[in-house]
Amino acid sequence: MTILDGKATAASVKQSLKVEIETLAERFGRAPKLAAVLLGNDGASETYVGAKVRSCKEIGIESLLIRESENISEDELLLIVNQLNTDDTVDGILVQLPLPKHINEERITLAIAPIKDVDGFHPENLGRLVLGVESYTPATPLGIMMLLSQYKINTEGMHAVVIGRSAIVGTPMSLLLSRNSAPGNCTVTLAHSRTKNLKELTLQADLIIAALGKPEFLTADMVKNGAVVIDVGITRVEDSSSSKGYVIKGDVNFTEVSTKCSYITPVPGGVGAMTIAALMKNTVHAFIRRNTTADI
Numbered sequence: 076m077t078i079l080d081g082k083a084t085a086a087s088v089k090q091s092l093k094v095e096i097e098t099l100a101e102r103f104g105r106a107p108k109l110a111a112v113l114l115g116n117d118g119a120s121e122t123y124v125g126a127k128v129r130s131c132k133e134i135g136i137e138s139l140l141i142r143e144s145e146n147i148s149e150d151e152l153l154l155i156v157n158q159l160n161t162d163d164t165v166d167g168i169l170v171q172l173p174l175p176k177h178i179n180e181e182r183i184t185l186a187i188a189p190i191k192d193v194d195g196f197h198p199e200n201l202g203r204l205v206l207g208v209e210s211y212t213p214a215t216p217l218g219i220m221m222l223l224s225q226y227k228i229n230t231e232g233m234h235a236v237v238i239g240r241s242a243i244v245g246t247p248m249s250l251l252l253s254r255n256s257a258p259g260n261c262t263v264t265l266a267h268s269r270t271k272n273l274k275e276l277t278l279q280a281d282l283i284i285a286a287l288g289k290p291e292f293l294t295a296d297m298v299k300n301g302a303v304v305i306d307v308g309i310t311r312v313e314d315s316s317s318s319k320g321y322v323i324k325g326d327v328n329f330t331e332v333s334t335k336c337s338y339i340t341p342v343p344g345g346v347g348a349m350t351i352a353a354l355m356k357n358t359v360h361a362f363i364r365r366n367t368t369a370d371i
């Protein structure tokens with residue numbers, strides 16, 4: 076069994092991006108810039124945004140963190156997004172999800188200019204992903220594809236079972252794995268909470284992507300010998316013995332499943348680290364597109 080080291084792979088992706096950014100900054104007279112909007116002070120969102128801002132700094136992307144109260148109105152948030160859309164110095168925009176209940180996530184996602192939508196959540200970018208034309212791929216599925224590539228895992232002809240059909244993880248993941256390219260060329264089953272006999276499906280899978288948000292859901296009896304297992308889940312589980320009062324758990328029971336599979340991602344240090352590296356990649360991509368495409 077090989078552990079797919081997301082932390083090390085992300086570090087090497089970021090190192091290459093750093094070198095690329097130095098060249099780009101020289102050529103275009105400025106560095107790429109990512110703007111992140113964070114509402115309120117939810118612990119997990121703070122952690123994610125903090126890690127994104129730190130990664131920007133590490134590799135030479137300028138970052139702009141806009142913090143607002145969770146009581147901000149939808150119109151005020153739309154105004155901020157519109158200002159970032161028209162700010163020529165900003166290449167990428169992300170609004171950290173989840174948003175407070177009184178704000179319509181779809182309206183905010185739609186308001187972000189597709190060319191700056193480095194999270195890849197705008198319908199135009201998701202539509203482009205379906206068609207296989209240039210777009211920003213949502214960071215988590217893109218990070219997983221990068222990890223599969225790095226470890227030269229030949230997915231051609233594999234039966235992949237993706238558990239979870241969210242628009243930001245499971246659905247784009249299933250599209251990418253079914254593409255006629257490498258990694259890809261899988262036969263994909265997309266499972267969700269209404270799927271019957273999930274265990275029968277996962278037992279047939281050569282590749283399992285667990286993205287449902289249920290700690291340690293995937294157990295050894297659900298996995299066939301030699302399968303590749305990717306754990307997307309990140310859930311904070313209360314634990315009084317930890318100084319933080321919680322521990323982070325993935326969707327896979329790592330101790331059990333790692334004894335059966337060929338490759339597996341750990342949590343933490345797997346998909347989470349790759350997600351941030353993929354976001355950095357999308358931001359550099361946005362910078363290049365904005366500086367070199369005539370229609371912008």
Ligand code: NAP
Binds near residue numbers: 244270309348
């Ligand atoms: P989500 O929007 O809540 O979607 C969860 C999906 O799992 C839904 O499609 C749901 O089915 C399905 N599901 C729930 N219970 C199930 C069950 N018992 N059997 C089969 N399917 C089930 O979650 P998400 O945003 O995709 O995130 C999933 C997990 O990944 C979370 O733990 C999240 O924190 C984590 N995450 C990690 C990263 C990272 O960087 N590592 C990035 C994003 C998300 P229905 O559609 O039928 O409800």
